[in-house]
Amino acid sequence: MLLSQSHDNSSFFQPSAFLLIGIPGLEAVHGWISIPFCSMYTLALTGNCLILLAVRRTPSLHQPMYYFLSMLSLTDLGLTLCTFPTTMAVLWFDYCHIAFDACLIQMFFLHSFSVMESSVLLAMSFDRFVAISDPLRYASVLTNSVIGRIGMAIVTRATVSLFPVPFLLKRLNFGPRKILLSHSFCFHADVMKQACADITVNILYGLSAVLSTVGIDSLLIVLSYELILHTVRGLASPRERIRALNTCVSHILAVLVFYIPVIGVSMIHRFGRQAPPIVHALVAYVYLIVPPVLNPIIYSVKSKHIREGLLKMLSRKDQG
Template structure:
Protein backbone atom coordinates (compact mmCIF):
# COMPACT_ATOMS: atom_id res chain seq x y z
CA UNK A 1 0.00 0.00 0.00
CA UNK A 2 1.39 3.42 -0.98
CA UNK A 3 1.67 6.09 1.71
CA UNK A 4 -0.48 9.20 1.31
CA UNK A 5 0.72 11.52 -1.43
CA UNK A 6 0.89 14.40 1.04
CA UNK A 7 3.74 12.66 2.90
CA UNK A 8 5.83 12.22 -0.22
CA UNK A 9 7.93 14.51 -2.34
CA UNK A 10 6.42 14.11 -5.78
CA UNK A 11 8.38 14.91 -8.90
CA UNK A 12 8.56 14.37 -12.61
CA UNK A 13 12.00 12.80 -13.06
CA UNK A 14 14.36 14.22 -15.64
CA UNK A 15 16.22 10.91 -15.71
CA UNK A 16 16.19 7.37 -14.35
CA UNK A 17 19.07 5.13 -13.33
CA UNK A 18 19.11 1.63 -14.83
CA UNK A 19 20.93 -0.86 -12.62
CA UNK A 20 21.53 -3.55 -15.23
CA UNK A 21 21.12 -6.90 -13.49
CA UNK A 22 20.92 -6.31 -9.71
CA UNK A 23 22.78 -9.01 -7.83
CA UNK A 24 25.09 -9.78 -10.72
CA UNK A 25 26.95 -6.46 -10.89
CA UNK A 26 30.32 -8.20 -10.54
CA UNK A 27 29.55 -10.23 -13.67
CA UNK A 28 28.34 -7.34 -15.83
CA UNK A 29 31.58 -7.16 -17.85
CA UNK A 30 31.50 -10.87 -18.61
CA UNK A 31 27.76 -11.02 -19.26
CA UNK A 32 28.17 -8.25 -21.82
CA UNK A 33 30.35 -10.49 -24.00
CA UNK A 34 27.68 -13.05 -24.97
CA UNK A 35 25.08 -10.27 -25.23
CA UNK A 36 27.35 -8.30 -27.56
CA UNK A 37 28.10 -11.42 -29.63
CA UNK A 38 24.40 -12.21 -29.99
CA UNK A 39 23.58 -8.61 -30.89
CA UNK A 40 26.31 -8.56 -33.52
CA UNK A 41 24.98 -11.82 -34.99
CA UNK A 42 21.43 -10.41 -34.95
CA UNK A 43 22.47 -7.27 -36.83
CA UNK A 44 24.60 -9.12 -39.39
CA UNK A 45 22.07 -11.92 -39.87
CA UNK A 46 19.01 -9.73 -40.30
CA UNK A 47 20.82 -7.23 -42.52
CA UNK A 48 21.96 -10.16 -44.67
CA UNK A 49 18.38 -11.45 -44.95
CA UNK A 50 17.16 -7.99 -46.00
CA UNK A 51 19.96 -7.61 -48.55
CA UNK A 52 19.48 -11.10 -50.02
CA UNK A 53 15.75 -10.69 -50.49
CA UNK A 54 16.08 -7.18 -51.89
CA UNK A 55 18.70 -8.14 -54.49
CA UNK A 56 17.23 -11.48 -55.62
CA UNK A 57 13.97 -11.16 -57.64
CA UNK A 58 13.31 -14.89 -57.11
CA UNK A 59 12.77 -14.17 -53.42
CA UNK A 60 10.14 -11.50 -54.02
CA UNK A 61 7.42 -13.86 -52.81
CA UNK A 62 4.95 -13.46 -49.92
CA UNK A 63 6.90 -15.67 -47.51
CA UNK A 64 10.15 -13.77 -48.03
CA UNK A 65 8.51 -10.36 -48.04
CA UNK A 66 7.01 -11.15 -44.62
CA UNK A 67 10.45 -12.40 -43.58
CA UNK A 68 11.86 -8.99 -44.59
CA UNK A 69 9.33 -7.30 -42.32
CA UNK A 70 10.25 -9.68 -39.49
CA UNK A 71 13.97 -9.03 -39.95
CA UNK A 72 13.47 -5.26 -39.86
CA UNK A 73 11.37 -5.66 -36.71
CA UNK A 74 14.12 -7.76 -35.12
CA UNK A 75 16.71 -5.09 -35.89
CA UNK A 76 14.65 -2.34 -34.28
CA UNK A 77 13.69 -4.49 -31.29
CA UNK A 78 17.23 -5.54 -30.42
CA UNK A 79 18.71 -2.09 -31.13
CA UNK A 80 16.14 -0.44 -28.86
CA UNK A 81 17.66 -2.13 -25.82
CA UNK A 82 21.09 -3.63 -26.46
CA UNK A 83 23.35 -0.58 -27.05
CA UNK A 84 22.19 1.01 -23.79
CA UNK A 85 22.43 -2.32 -22.00
CA UNK A 86 26.03 -2.78 -23.13
CA UNK A 87 26.83 0.77 -22.02
CA UNK A 88 25.54 -0.14 -18.55
CA UNK A 89 27.51 -3.40 -18.40
CA UNK A 90 30.82 -2.01 -19.69
CA UNK A 91 30.84 1.65 -18.67
CA UNK A 92 28.31 1.89 -15.84
CA UNK A 93 26.34 4.39 -17.94
CA UNK A 94 22.99 3.66 -16.36
CA UNK A 95 21.44 7.14 -16.55
CA UNK A 96 18.70 7.47 -19.13
CA UNK A 97 16.56 10.55 -19.74
CA UNK A 98 12.87 10.35 -18.85
CA UNK A 99 11.77 10.91 -22.46
CA UNK A 100 14.38 8.44 -23.74
CA UNK A 101 13.11 5.89 -21.23
CA UNK A 102 9.54 6.32 -22.44
CA UNK A 103 10.66 6.06 -26.06
CA UNK A 104 12.61 2.87 -25.34
CA UNK A 105 9.57 1.43 -23.56
CA UNK A 106 7.36 2.18 -26.57
CA UNK A 107 9.74 0.69 -29.14
CA UNK A 108 10.36 -2.49 -27.16
CA UNK A 109 6.70 -3.25 -26.47
CA UNK A 110 5.26 -2.11 -29.80
CA UNK A 111 7.85 -3.96 -31.90
CA UNK A 112 7.39 -7.09 -29.82
CA UNK A 113 3.69 -6.94 -30.76
CA UNK A 114 4.68 -6.39 -34.41
CA UNK A 115 6.94 -9.45 -34.32
CA UNK A 116 4.05 -11.54 -33.06
CA UNK A 117 1.85 -10.10 -35.82
CA UNK A 118 4.36 -10.98 -38.54
CA UNK A 119 4.53 -14.54 -37.23
CA UNK A 120 0.76 -14.70 -37.70
CA UNK A 121 1.07 -13.23 -41.21
CA UNK A 122 3.67 -15.85 -42.12
CA UNK A 123 1.44 -18.62 -40.73
CA UNK A 124 -1.39 -17.32 -42.93
CA UNK A 125 0.97 -17.39 -45.92
CA UNK A 126 1.85 -21.03 -45.22
CA UNK A 127 -1.86 -21.86 -44.88
CA UNK A 128 -2.67 -20.31 -48.27
CA UNK A 129 0.40 -21.88 -49.94
CA UNK A 130 -0.45 -25.41 -48.74
CA UNK A 131 -4.24 -25.40 -48.45
CA UNK A 132 -5.01 -23.19 -51.48
CA UNK A 133 -1.88 -23.50 -53.66
CA UNK A 134 -3.61 -22.56 -56.94
CA UNK A 135 -4.86 -19.29 -55.44
CA UNK A 136 -1.71 -18.37 -53.52
CA UNK A 137 -0.57 -15.57 -55.82
CA UNK A 138 -4.09 -14.26 -56.38
CA UNK A 139 -4.86 -14.11 -52.64
CA UNK A 140 -1.51 -12.74 -51.45
CA UNK A 141 -0.96 -10.02 -54.02
CA UNK A 142 1.59 -7.28 -53.48
CA UNK A 143 -1.14 -4.89 -52.38
CA UNK A 144 -2.54 -7.36 -49.84
CA UNK A 145 0.92 -8.10 -48.44
CA UNK A 146 1.48 -4.37 -47.98
CA UNK A 147 -1.94 -4.04 -46.31
CA UNK A 148 -1.23 -6.91 -43.91
CA UNK A 149 2.19 -5.44 -43.06
CA UNK A 150 0.65 -2.01 -42.50
CA UNK A 151 -2.07 -3.48 -40.28
CA UNK A 152 0.52 -5.29 -38.13
CA UNK A 153 2.55 -2.08 -37.71
CA UNK A 154 -0.57 0.00 -36.99
CA UNK A 155 -1.73 -2.48 -34.35
CA UNK A 156 1.57 -2.29 -32.49
CA UNK A 157 1.66 1.51 -32.64
CA UNK A 158 -1.99 2.09 -31.72
CA UNK A 159 -2.19 -0.29 -28.77
CA UNK A 160 1.18 0.55 -27.24
CA UNK A 161 1.28 4.32 -27.86
CA UNK A 162 -0.71 4.86 -24.62
CA UNK A 163 2.08 3.24 -22.57
CA UNK A 164 4.50 6.22 -22.53
CA UNK A 165 1.62 8.67 -22.05
CA UNK A 166 0.19 6.69 -19.13
CA UNK A 167 3.59 6.44 -17.46
CA UNK A 168 4.43 10.06 -18.27
CA UNK A 169 1.38 11.25 -16.32
CA UNK A 170 2.25 9.30 -13.17
CA UNK A 171 3.70 11.06 -10.09
CA UNK A 172 7.05 9.67 -8.89
CA UNK A 173 8.67 9.98 -5.49
CA UNK A 174 11.99 9.24 -3.83
CA UNK A 175 13.52 6.60 -6.10
CA UNK A 176 14.66 7.13 -9.68
CA UNK A 177 16.34 3.72 -9.75
CA UNK A 178 14.97 1.09 -12.14
CA UNK A 179 16.04 -2.39 -11.08
CA UNK A 180 16.30 -3.58 -14.66
CA UNK A 181 18.60 -3.29 -17.68
CA UNK A 182 16.05 -1.45 -19.84
CA UNK A 183 12.87 0.57 -19.35
CA UNK A 184 10.43 -2.29 -19.03
CA UNK A 185 6.88 -1.04 -18.49
CA UNK A 186 6.13 -2.81 -15.20
CA UNK A 187 9.58 -2.01 -13.75
CA UNK A 188 8.98 1.73 -14.32
CA UNK A 189 5.37 1.71 -13.14
CA UNK A 190 6.44 0.19 -9.80
CA UNK A 191 8.29 3.44 -9.00
CA UNK A 192 5.12 5.54 -9.21
CA UNK A 193 3.53 6.96 -6.06
CA UNK A 194 -0.06 6.56 -7.18
CA UNK A 195 -2.68 3.95 -7.80
CA UNK A 196 -1.49 2.24 -11.00
CA UNK A 197 -4.17 -0.45 -11.15
CA UNK A 198 -5.77 0.95 -14.32
CA UNK A 199 -2.41 1.45 -16.01
CA UNK A 200 -1.31 -2.09 -15.19
CA UNK A 201 -4.70 -3.50 -16.22
CA UNK A 202 -4.47 -1.81 -19.63
CA UNK A 203 -0.98 -3.18 -20.27
CA UNK A 204 -1.92 -6.66 -19.08
CA UNK A 205 -5.11 -6.73 -21.15
CA UNK A 206 -3.50 -5.49 -24.36
CA UNK A 207 -0.48 -7.81 -24.11
CA UNK A 208 -2.66 -10.81 -23.20
CA UNK A 209 -5.18 -10.24 -25.98
CA UNK A 210 -2.59 -9.66 -28.70
CA UNK A 211 -0.49 -12.65 -27.67
CA UNK A 212 -3.42 -15.00 -27.10
CA UNK A 213 -5.21 -14.12 -30.35
CA UNK A 214 -2.03 -14.41 -32.41
CA UNK A 215 -1.22 -17.82 -30.90
CA UNK A 216 -4.83 -18.96 -31.41
CA UNK A 217 -4.87 -18.03 -35.11
CA UNK A 218 -1.37 -19.44 -35.68
CA UNK A 219 -2.51 -22.72 -34.12
CA UNK A 220 -5.65 -22.65 -36.26
CA UNK A 221 -3.58 -22.10 -39.42
CA UNK A 222 -1.31 -25.03 -38.64
CA UNK A 223 -4.27 -27.18 -37.67
CA UNK A 224 -5.77 -26.60 -41.13
CA UNK A 225 -2.36 -27.19 -42.72
CA UNK A 226 -1.97 -30.49 -40.88
CA UNK A 227 -5.46 -31.58 -41.95
CA UNK A 228 -4.65 -30.79 -45.59
CA UNK A 229 -1.29 -32.58 -45.42
CA UNK A 230 -2.90 -35.71 -43.93
CA UNK A 231 -5.29 -35.83 -46.89
CA UNK A 232 -2.54 -35.70 -49.51
CA UNK A 233 -2.26 -38.98 -51.44
CA UNK A 234 1.53 -38.96 -51.34
CA UNK A 235 3.38 -39.16 -48.04
CA UNK A 236 6.43 -37.58 -49.66
CA UNK A 237 4.36 -34.62 -50.84
CA UNK A 238 3.02 -34.19 -47.31
CA UNK A 239 6.50 -34.20 -45.79
CA UNK A 240 7.68 -31.69 -48.39
CA UNK A 241 4.77 -29.39 -47.56
CA UNK A 242 5.49 -29.61 -43.84
CA UNK A 243 9.16 -28.99 -44.56
CA UNK A 244 8.31 -25.51 -45.83
CA UNK A 245 6.81 -24.77 -42.39
CA UNK A 246 9.67 -26.14 -40.29
CA UNK A 247 11.69 -22.94 -40.02
CA UNK A 248 8.58 -20.92 -39.18
CA UNK A 249 7.55 -23.35 -36.44
CA UNK A 250 11.07 -23.19 -34.93
CA UNK A 251 11.17 -19.40 -34.68
CA UNK A 252 7.62 -19.31 -33.29
CA UNK A 253 8.56 -21.72 -30.50
CA UNK A 254 11.67 -19.68 -29.63
CA UNK A 255 9.74 -16.41 -29.53
CA UNK A 256 6.63 -17.45 -27.62
CA UNK A 257 8.42 -19.68 -25.10
CA UNK A 258 10.64 -16.84 -23.88
CA UNK A 259 7.80 -14.29 -24.21
CA UNK A 260 5.35 -16.28 -22.09
CA UNK A 261 7.96 -16.99 -19.41
CA UNK A 262 8.96 -13.32 -19.17
CA UNK A 263 5.36 -12.11 -19.15
CA UNK A 264 4.14 -14.53 -16.46
CA UNK A 265 7.13 -14.27 -14.12
CA UNK A 266 7.14 -10.48 -14.14
CA UNK A 267 3.46 -10.19 -13.30
CA UNK A 268 2.69 -13.26 -11.20
CA UNK A 269 5.90 -14.62 -9.63
CA UNK A 270 5.71 -12.26 -6.58
CA UNK A 271 9.31 -12.91 -5.61
CA UNK A 272 9.28 -16.69 -6.05
CA UNK A 273 11.82 -16.33 -8.89
CA UNK A 274 15.03 -14.38 -8.09
CA UNK A 275 15.01 -10.94 -9.68
CA UNK A 276 18.29 -11.45 -11.50
CA UNK A 277 16.95 -14.63 -13.11
CA UNK A 278 13.91 -12.78 -14.41
CA UNK A 279 16.01 -9.91 -15.79
CA UNK A 280 18.45 -12.26 -17.53
CA UNK A 281 15.52 -14.08 -19.17
CA UNK A 282 13.97 -10.73 -20.16
CA UNK A 283 17.26 -9.74 -21.81
CA UNK A 284 17.54 -13.08 -23.57
CA UNK A 285 13.96 -12.64 -24.79
CA UNK A 286 14.99 -9.47 -26.63
CA UNK A 287 18.10 -11.08 -28.12
CA UNK A 288 17.50 -14.76 -28.84
CA UNK A 289 14.69 -14.46 -31.43
CA UNK A 290 16.46 -11.70 -33.46
CA UNK A 291 19.68 -13.75 -33.33
CA UNK A 292 18.19 -17.13 -34.20
CA UNK A 293 15.57 -16.09 -36.76
CA UNK A 294 18.02 -15.40 -39.63
CA UNK A 295 20.09 -18.48 -38.72
CA UNK A 296 17.05 -20.78 -38.69
CA UNK A 297 15.68 -19.37 -41.94
CA UNK A 298 19.12 -19.44 -43.53
CA UNK A 299 19.67 -23.10 -42.66
CA UNK A 300 16.12 -24.40 -43.13
CA UNK A 301 15.04 -22.42 -46.22
CA UNK A 302 16.46 -23.85 -49.43
CA UNK A 303 16.25 -20.66 -51.52
CA UNK A 304 18.04 -18.52 -48.92
CA UNK A 305 20.64 -21.23 -48.26
CA UNK A 306 21.38 -21.58 -51.97
CA UNK A 307 21.61 -17.81 -52.38
CA UNK A 308 24.12 -17.57 -49.50
CA UNK A 309 26.22 -20.46 -50.86
CA UNK A 310 26.19 -18.90 -54.33
CA UNK A 311 27.35 -15.60 -52.86
CA UNK A 312 30.20 -17.31 -51.00
CA UNK A 313 31.25 -19.22 -54.13
CA UNK A 314 31.13 -16.02 -56.18
CA UNK A 315 33.34 -14.20 -53.68
CA UNK A 316 35.91 -17.02 -53.78
CA UNK A 317 35.97 -17.11 -57.57
CA UNK A 318 36.56 -13.34 -57.68
Protein backbone atom coordinates (compact mmCIF):
# COMPACT_ATOMS: atom_id res chain seq x y z
CA MET A 1 0.00 0.00 0.00
CA LEU A 2 1.13 3.53 -0.71
CA LEU A 3 0.39 6.78 1.04
CA SER A 4 -0.27 9.59 -1.44
CA GLN A 5 -1.09 13.26 -1.12
CA SER A 6 -0.96 16.45 -3.18
CA HIS A 7 2.46 18.03 -3.36
CA ASP A 8 3.35 20.93 -5.71
CA ASN A 9 0.36 20.07 -7.95
CA SER A 10 1.64 16.51 -8.50
CA SER A 11 1.30 13.20 -6.72
CA PHE A 12 3.52 12.76 -3.71
CA PHE A 13 4.14 9.16 -2.71
CA GLN A 14 5.77 7.62 0.32
CA PRO A 15 5.89 3.85 0.57
CA SER A 16 4.21 2.26 3.57
CA ALA A 17 7.14 -0.20 3.63
CA PHE A 18 10.43 -1.06 1.96
CA LEU A 19 11.53 -4.52 0.94
CA LEU A 20 14.81 -5.78 2.39
CA ILE A 21 17.18 -8.30 0.87
CA GLY A 22 19.59 -10.77 2.46
CA ILE A 23 22.56 -12.00 0.44
CA PRO A 24 21.75 -11.32 -3.25
CA GLY A 25 21.79 -14.46 -5.36
CA LEU A 26 21.98 -16.76 -2.32
CA GLU A 27 18.36 -16.59 -1.19
CA ALA A 28 17.99 -20.37 -1.51
CA VAL A 29 20.61 -20.99 1.19
CA HIS A 30 19.66 -18.22 3.62
CA GLY A 31 19.01 -20.85 6.27
CA TRP A 32 22.61 -22.05 6.13
CA ILE A 33 23.97 -18.51 5.86
CA SER A 34 22.06 -17.59 9.03
CA ILE A 35 24.29 -19.93 11.07
CA PRO A 36 27.54 -17.90 10.78
CA PHE A 37 25.57 -14.66 11.02
CA CYS A 38 23.82 -15.77 14.19
CA SER A 39 27.16 -16.95 15.60
CA MET A 40 28.77 -13.54 14.92
CA TYR A 41 25.85 -11.65 16.45
CA THR A 42 26.00 -13.92 19.52
CA LEU A 43 29.76 -13.35 19.82
CA ALA A 44 29.34 -9.60 19.52
CA LEU A 45 26.57 -9.42 22.13
CA THR A 46 28.27 -11.82 24.55
CA GLY A 47 31.77 -10.36 24.19
CA ASN A 48 30.74 -6.75 24.69
CA CYS A 49 28.44 -7.58 27.62
CA LEU A 50 31.31 -9.47 29.29
CA ILE A 51 33.62 -6.47 28.83
CA LEU A 52 31.05 -4.18 30.45
CA LEU A 53 30.50 -6.57 33.36
CA ALA A 54 34.24 -7.07 33.89
CA VAL A 55 34.88 -3.31 34.03
CA ARG A 56 31.94 -2.74 36.35
CA ARG A 57 32.77 -5.53 38.80
CA THR A 58 36.58 -5.27 38.88
CA PRO A 59 37.87 -2.32 40.96
CA SER A 60 41.31 -2.44 39.29
CA LEU A 61 39.59 -1.66 35.96
CA HIS A 62 38.02 1.56 37.25
CA GLN A 63 40.45 3.64 35.21
CA PRO A 64 39.95 6.07 32.29
CA MET A 65 41.25 3.61 29.68
CA TYR A 66 38.68 0.99 30.65
CA TYR A 67 35.84 3.49 30.97
CA PHE A 68 36.48 4.43 27.35
CA LEU A 69 36.58 0.73 26.50
CA SER A 70 33.14 0.42 28.13
CA MET A 71 31.91 3.25 25.86
CA LEU A 72 33.27 1.34 22.86
CA SER A 73 31.44 -1.80 23.99
CA LEU A 74 28.19 0.14 24.42
CA THR A 75 28.41 1.56 20.89
CA ASP A 76 29.22 -1.90 19.53
CA LEU A 77 26.16 -3.29 21.29
CA GLY A 78 24.10 -0.48 19.77
CA LEU A 79 25.39 -1.23 16.26
CA THR A 80 24.70 -4.94 16.71
CA LEU A 81 21.17 -4.48 18.05
CA CYS A 82 20.33 -2.04 15.23
CA THR A 83 20.74 -4.66 12.49
CA PHE A 84 20.18 -7.96 14.32
CA PRO A 85 16.33 -8.04 14.19
CA THR A 86 15.91 -7.26 10.48
CA THR A 87 18.91 -9.29 9.31
CA MET A 88 17.86 -12.45 11.13
CA ALA A 89 14.20 -11.92 10.16
CA VAL A 90 15.25 -11.98 6.51
CA LEU A 91 17.64 -14.93 6.86
CA TRP A 92 15.45 -17.05 9.18
CA PHE A 93 11.89 -16.27 8.09
CA ASP A 94 12.24 -14.53 4.69
CA TYR A 95 10.40 -11.61 6.27
CA CYS A 96 11.53 -8.76 4.06
CA HIS A 97 9.21 -5.87 4.94
CA ILE A 98 10.14 -2.89 7.06
CA ALA A 99 7.79 0.04 7.60
CA PHE A 100 8.89 3.36 6.12
CA ASP A 101 9.15 5.14 9.48
CA ALA A 102 10.80 2.11 11.12
CA CYS A 103 13.39 2.14 8.33
CA LEU A 104 14.18 5.80 8.99
CA ILE A 105 14.49 5.14 12.73
CA GLN A 106 16.80 2.16 12.16
CA MET A 107 18.90 4.23 9.75
CA PHE A 108 19.19 7.09 12.26
CA PHE A 109 20.39 4.84 15.08
CA LEU A 110 22.68 2.80 12.83
CA HIS A 111 24.53 5.86 11.57
CA SER A 112 24.44 7.54 15.00
CA PHE A 113 26.16 4.57 16.66
CA SER A 114 28.70 4.52 13.85
CA VAL A 115 29.53 8.19 14.52
CA MET A 116 29.68 7.47 18.26
CA GLU A 117 32.14 4.64 17.65
CA SER A 118 34.38 6.95 15.66
CA SER A 119 34.19 9.56 18.44
CA VAL A 120 34.98 6.99 21.14
CA LEU A 121 38.04 5.84 19.19
CA LEU A 122 39.17 9.49 19.05
CA ALA A 123 38.64 9.82 22.82
CA MET A 124 40.69 6.65 23.35
CA SER A 125 43.54 8.08 21.28
CA PHE A 126 43.47 11.21 23.49
CA ASP A 127 43.56 8.89 26.52
CA ARG A 128 46.67 7.14 25.17
CA PHE A 129 48.34 10.49 24.41
CA VAL A 130 47.79 11.79 27.95
CA ALA A 131 48.91 8.48 29.50
CA ILE A 132 52.18 8.47 27.53
CA SER A 133 53.03 12.18 27.42
CA ASP A 134 52.12 13.10 31.00
CA PRO A 135 51.61 9.92 33.08
CA LEU A 136 51.92 11.71 36.43
CA ARG A 137 48.90 13.91 35.64
CA TYR A 138 46.92 11.17 33.85
CA ALA A 139 44.42 10.55 36.67
CA SER A 140 44.01 14.26 37.44
CA VAL A 141 43.37 15.16 33.76
CA LEU A 142 40.95 12.34 32.97
CA THR A 143 38.76 12.44 36.07
CA ASN A 144 35.38 10.70 36.21
CA SER A 145 33.58 14.00 35.62
CA VAL A 146 35.71 14.74 32.54
CA ILE A 147 35.07 11.25 31.16
CA GLY A 148 31.34 11.71 31.80
CA ARG A 149 31.34 15.02 29.90
CA ILE A 150 33.23 13.42 27.02
CA GLY A 151 30.62 10.65 26.88
CA MET A 152 27.77 13.19 26.83
CA ALA A 153 29.54 15.19 24.11
CA ILE A 154 29.92 12.03 22.00
CA VAL A 155 26.19 11.19 22.24
CA THR A 156 25.11 14.82 21.65
CA ARG A 157 27.39 15.22 18.64
CA ALA A 158 26.10 12.07 16.94
CA THR A 159 22.46 12.90 17.68
CA VAL A 160 22.67 16.49 16.44
CA SER A 161 24.64 15.52 13.31
CA LEU A 162 22.22 12.77 12.24
CA PHE A 163 18.91 14.18 13.49
CA PRO A 164 18.04 16.06 10.23
CA VAL A 165 18.70 13.03 8.00
CA PRO A 166 15.35 11.20 8.46
CA PHE A 167 13.41 14.43 7.94
CA LEU A 168 15.34 15.22 4.76
CA LEU A 169 14.39 11.78 3.45
CA LYS A 170 10.77 12.11 4.55
CA ARG A 171 10.26 15.13 2.30
CA LEU A 172 11.22 13.14 -0.83
CA ASN A 173 8.85 11.63 -3.37
CA PHE A 174 9.51 7.90 -3.79
CA GLY A 175 6.96 7.18 -6.48
CA PRO A 176 4.12 4.60 -6.60
CA ARG A 177 6.20 1.41 -6.69
CA LYS A 178 7.63 -1.33 -4.54
CA ILE A 179 11.12 -0.42 -3.39
CA LEU A 180 13.74 -3.12 -2.85
CA LEU A 181 16.70 -2.01 -0.75
CA SER A 182 20.19 -3.47 -1.19
CA HIS A 183 20.63 -4.80 2.36
CA SER A 184 18.73 -6.35 5.25
CA PHE A 185 18.85 -2.97 7.02
CA CYS A 186 18.45 0.68 6.08
CA PHE A 187 21.49 2.64 4.90
CA HIS A 188 21.14 6.36 4.19
CA ALA A 189 22.73 6.14 0.74
CA ASP A 190 20.63 3.10 -0.16
CA VAL A 191 17.31 4.69 0.85
CA MET A 192 18.19 8.08 -0.63
CA LYS A 193 18.90 6.80 -4.14
CA GLN A 194 15.44 5.17 -4.32
CA ALA A 195 13.74 8.59 -4.40
CA CYS A 196 12.15 9.96 -7.56
CA ALA A 197 13.26 13.49 -6.76
CA ASP A 198 16.25 15.79 -6.60
CA ILE A 199 18.46 14.45 -3.78
CA THR A 200 21.22 17.08 -4.02
CA VAL A 201 20.45 18.45 -0.54
CA ASN A 202 20.52 14.94 0.92
CA ILE A 203 23.83 14.14 -0.73
CA LEU A 204 25.44 17.38 0.42
CA TYR A 205 24.16 17.06 3.98
CA GLY A 206 25.18 13.40 4.19
CA LEU A 207 28.66 14.22 2.91
CA SER A 208 29.07 17.17 5.28
CA ALA A 209 27.88 15.04 8.24
CA VAL A 210 30.42 12.33 7.43
CA LEU A 211 33.30 14.76 6.90
CA SER A 212 32.53 16.75 10.06
CA THR A 213 32.39 13.61 12.23
CA VAL A 214 34.17 10.49 10.99
CA GLY A 215 36.42 12.50 8.67
CA ILE A 216 37.63 14.90 11.36
CA ASP A 217 37.94 12.06 13.88
CA SER A 218 40.23 10.07 11.59
CA LEU A 219 42.50 13.09 11.02
CA LEU A 220 42.69 13.84 14.75
CA ILE A 221 43.50 10.19 15.51
CA VAL A 222 46.38 10.32 13.02
CA LEU A 223 47.56 13.60 14.59
CA SER A 224 47.37 12.12 18.09
CA TYR A 225 49.58 9.22 17.04
CA GLU A 226 52.08 11.58 15.47
CA LEU A 227 52.29 13.33 18.86
CA ILE A 228 52.51 9.96 20.64
CA LEU A 229 55.40 8.85 18.40
CA HIS A 230 57.15 12.18 18.98
CA THR A 231 56.81 11.65 22.75
CA VAL A 232 57.96 8.02 22.55
CA ARG A 233 61.08 8.99 20.59
CA GLY A 234 62.00 11.25 23.50
CA LEU A 235 61.93 8.43 26.05
CA ALA A 236 65.30 7.43 27.44
CA SER A 237 65.41 3.65 27.08
CA PRO A 238 64.22 1.28 24.33
CA ARG A 239 62.32 -0.73 26.94
CA GLU A 240 60.27 2.32 27.92
CA ARG A 241 59.53 3.04 24.27
CA ILE A 242 58.34 -0.51 23.61
CA ARG A 243 56.21 -0.53 26.76
CA ALA A 244 54.61 2.80 25.82
CA LEU A 245 53.83 1.68 22.28
CA ASN A 246 52.51 -1.66 23.51
CA THR A 247 49.75 0.15 25.42
CA CYS A 248 48.53 1.51 22.07
CA VAL A 249 48.39 -1.76 20.11
CA SER A 250 44.81 -2.66 21.08
CA HIS A 251 43.57 0.81 20.17
CA ILE A 252 45.41 0.82 16.84
CA LEU A 253 43.83 -2.54 15.95
CA ALA A 254 40.37 -1.27 16.94
CA VAL A 255 40.90 1.83 14.75
CA LEU A 256 41.90 -0.33 11.77
CA VAL A 257 39.00 -2.74 12.33
CA PHE A 258 36.57 0.20 12.24
CA TYR A 259 38.01 2.55 9.62
CA ILE A 260 39.04 0.02 6.94
CA PRO A 261 35.42 -1.20 6.50
CA VAL A 262 34.17 2.42 6.67
CA ILE A 263 36.46 3.33 3.79
CA GLY A 264 35.34 0.20 1.94
CA VAL A 265 31.66 1.11 2.29
CA SER A 266 32.31 4.69 1.14
CA MET A 267 34.31 3.54 -1.88
CA ILE A 268 31.78 0.91 -2.94
CA HIS A 269 28.85 3.35 -2.71
CA ARG A 270 30.61 6.10 -4.66
CA PHE A 271 32.79 4.27 -7.16
CA GLY A 272 31.61 0.66 -7.19
CA ARG A 273 28.13 0.98 -8.61
CA GLN A 274 28.95 -1.60 -11.28
CA ALA A 275 30.11 -4.12 -8.68
CA PRO A 276 27.87 -7.18 -8.17
CA PRO A 277 25.16 -6.73 -5.49
CA ILE A 278 26.73 -9.46 -3.36
CA VAL A 279 29.90 -7.32 -3.04
CA HIS A 280 27.86 -4.35 -1.74
CA ALA A 281 26.10 -6.64 0.74
CA LEU A 282 29.26 -8.29 2.07
CA VAL A 283 31.14 -4.99 2.50
CA ALA A 284 28.20 -3.57 4.46
CA TYR A 285 28.01 -6.64 6.71
CA VAL A 286 31.75 -6.46 7.39
CA TYR A 287 31.39 -2.79 8.32
CA LEU A 288 28.55 -3.41 10.79
CA ILE A 289 29.25 -6.84 12.26
CA VAL A 290 33.03 -7.38 12.27
CA PRO A 291 34.09 -4.49 14.61
CA PRO A 292 31.62 -5.47 17.39
CA VAL A 293 32.85 -9.08 17.11
CA LEU A 294 36.58 -8.32 17.04
CA ASN A 295 36.89 -5.46 19.55
CA PRO A 296 36.21 -7.59 22.68
CA ILE A 297 38.59 -10.26 21.34
CA ILE A 298 41.34 -7.71 20.65
CA TYR A 299 41.14 -6.18 24.12
CA SER A 300 40.79 -9.56 25.85
CA VAL A 301 43.89 -10.90 24.09
CA LYS A 302 46.05 -7.77 24.40
CA SER A 303 45.03 -6.51 27.85
CA LYS A 304 46.23 -8.58 30.80
CA HIS A 305 43.98 -6.60 33.17
CA ILE A 306 40.87 -7.33 31.08
CA ARG A 307 41.73 -11.04 30.97
CA GLU A 308 42.21 -11.12 34.72
CA GLY A 309 38.94 -9.26 35.28
CA LEU A 310 37.04 -11.68 33.04
CA LEU A 311 38.60 -14.73 34.69
CA LYS A 312 37.81 -13.43 38.20
CA MET A 313 34.23 -12.67 37.21
CA LEU A 314 33.72 -16.08 35.62
CA SER A 315 35.37 -17.89 38.54
CA ARG A 316 33.03 -16.12 41.00
CA LYS A 317 30.07 -17.32 38.94
CA ASP A 318 31.37 -20.91 39.00
CA GLN A 319 31.81 -20.76 42.78
CA GLY A 320 28.34 -19.31 43.18
